[in-house]
Amino acid sequence: MARGTTLEPEARRRYEEISGPSVTPTCLQSNKYEWQLASLDGLSTDRSTVVETKVGDSVYKKTANTRQVHKYYIGQLQHILAMTNLPYIDFCCWLRKLPEILLRIERDDSYIARLIAAEKVFWQQLLTQRR
Secondary structure, eight states: OHHHHHHHHHHHHHHHHHHOOOEEEEEEEOSSOTTOEEEEEEEETTSOOEEEEEOOHHHHHHHHHHSSOOGGGHHHHHHHHHHHTOSEEEEEEOOTTSOOEEEEEEOOHHHHHHHHHHHHHHHHHHHHHHO
16 A cells, blocks of 8 residues: 555556546545445546556556556445446556556446445444444
């Protein structure tokens, strides 16, 4: 995570160079669910584009080899799409001295519905345990 925090601004700049829109790190909280939060690596000023950047060796290699997002990240990406209500998220893998990998991940409304239901249950369990 420390490496990601350090390299994320550079990865974001590279994303902007290859994709066009300027993006800013942003945190969101849902108006509908107090527990629904998201930390975005980049959101465009007009809120039409969102990006998740990854700078780790392992994620880069897996993504380069398969040209797909590893299933480990699907929940995170779909959660961000639920929060932003956007039709897609850009997934950008970057390591210094290697070509950027940019994949566009489409919104999956059925996955999001299941995800939100599971998040609600989890939140209720947390509240119950606090009492």
